[in-house]
Amino acid sequence: xxxxxxxxxxxxxxxxxxxxxxxxxxxxxxxxxxxxxxxxxxxxxxxxxxxxxxxxxxxxxxxxxxxxxxxxxxxxxxxxxxxxxxxxxxxxxxxxxxxxxxxxxxxxxxxxxxxxxxxxxxxxxxxxxxxxxxxxxxxxxxxxxxxxxxxxxxxxxxxxxxxxxxxxxxxxxxxxxxxxxxxxxxxxxxxxxxxxxxxxxxxxxxxxxxxxxxxxxxxxxxxxxxxxxxxxxxxxxxxxxxxxxxxxxxxxxxxxxxxxxxxxxxxxxxxxxxxxxxxxxxxxxxxxxxxxxxxxxxxxxxxxxxxxxxxxxxxxxxxxxxxxxxxxxxxxxxxxxxxxxxxxxxxxxxxxxxxxxxxxxxxxxxxxxxxxxxxxxxxxxxxxxxxxxxxxxxxxxxxxxxxxxx
Numbered sequence: 350x351x352x353x354x355x356x357x358x359x360x361x362x363x364x365x366x367x368x369x370x371x372x373x374x375x376x377x378x379x380x381x382x383x384x385x386x387x388x389x390x391x392x393x394x395x396x397x398x399x400x401x402x403x404x405x406x407x408x409x410x411x412x413x414x415x416x417x418x419x420x421x422x423x424x425x426x427x428x429x430x431x432x433x434x435x436x437x438x439x440x441x442x443x444x445x446x447x448x449x450x451x452x453x454x455x456x457x458x459x460x461x462x463x464x465x466x467x468x469x470x471x472x473x474x475x476x477x478x479x480x481x482x483x484x485x486x487x488x489x490x491x492x493x494x495x496x497x498x499x500x501x502x503x504x505x506x507x508x509x510x511x512x513x514x515x516x517x518x519x520x521x522x523x524x525x526x527x528x529x530x531x532x533x534x535x536x537x538x539x540x541x542x543x544x545x546x547x548x549x550x551x552x553x554x555x556x557x558x559x560x561x562x563x564x565x566x567x568x569x570x571x572x573x574x575x576x577x578x579x580x581x582x583x584x585x586x587x588x589x590x591x592x593x594x595x596x597x598x599x600x601x602x603x604x605x606x607x608x609x610x611x612x613x614x615x616x617x618x619x620x621x622x623x624x625x626x627x628x629x630x631x632x633x634x635x636x637x638x639x640x641x642x643x644x645x646x647x648x649x650x651x652x653x654x655x656x657x658x659x660x661x662x663x664x665x666x667x668x669x670x671x672x673x674x675x676x677x678x679x680x681x682x683x684x685x686x687x688x689x690x691x692x693x694x695x696x697x698x699x700x701x702x703x704x705x706x707x708x709x710x711x712x713x714x715x716x717x718x719x720x721x722x723x724x725x726x727x728x729x730x731x732x733x734x735x736x737x738x739x740x741x742x743x744x745x746x747x748x749x750x751x752x753x754x755x
Contacts, residue, residue, distance in 0.1 A: 352375070352426070353426050354373065354375050354426050355373050355423055355426075355474075356372065356373060356426045357370065357422075358371045358422070358424075359420070359421065360419075360420075362412060362413040362416040362418065362419040363411060363412075363413065363420075364387065364411060364412075365385075365386075365387040366387055366390055366413070367413060371391065392491060393411070395491060396491050397411060397421065398421045398423055398431060398470075400466060400491075401433075401462070401464060401465065411435070412436070417436050418434060418435065418436020418438075418439055419435055419436065420433070425475075427446075428446075429445060429447070430445050430473070431444050431445075431470055431474060432444075442458070442467055442470060443458050443459075444456065444457045444458075444467070444470060444473060446473050448472075449469065476490040
């Protein structure tokens, strides 16, 4: 690559050159000629091709008068070439070398590049501006005929910057600066990491007694469970207390009914019950005697029929008649006795019926009381849920009586 040089330069419609082709040899080449014959245009053409601009900014009229476009082509000694074409309807680079041929299979055409120079152009020509900064670049490969010798008329800092750029020491300096920046950033990160490690160590020390805290957490969880059970029991007791209060409120009218029943029960005193039992015994006797009464009635009727059949014309024994009359009186006395017995039986039946009716009324009243106290489920206590039997009811009545006495 170091032996590559510009072998041929073609200029068409470029300033004074209508169609000029120049060939060069390796090393130094001298171009001579009269004034205004186009020697400076050759330098401008090379500069425009390599840097995409004329030598001086004021020299912007590069197109030959009366023409629509210009073409500059530089062919290098290795066969690579670059074409710059610019005109009214065209502005492009056409580039060719071995790399482009391998990548694209033929010449590469570029149309969008603005005022910059495509990288491929600098690679083929081997020259490019030396960039000192974004706003300052130096064209050390091409000089104008009025420019002083390179580096002689410039200050030492400028020369140093150019030397750095030419020898790529500038890149090394930038690399060193970048390394220093990275080193400073690395130290800052190390310091930051150390601070984080310190903080993490302090946080870790807070958990040094983690086992003790876990035991406390377990105790708290166990306590929470016990508190939950106690709260549940308290809620149950609260509900029971509420039910008891409701039951007490229901007991107020119930106590009145119980008093009513007690007053009616007093009617059934022990003596009265004994009297009923005696009447029942008498009733049993009277029922057994009722059949005898029926037989006597039957006999009386027969005797009446017999007397009716007796005629005054018949001869009747007076003694026998008196005996029969006496028998009839006795029969009438017995009839009257049994008639009174029948009346007593009717009276006892009536009293028994009244007692039975009273008992039914008290039974209905007791059922109402039981329903008021225990609801529809009269076999279970609404408070404790235990079974209700006669002994429990007697116990409740006894407790009510004791409460009344107190």
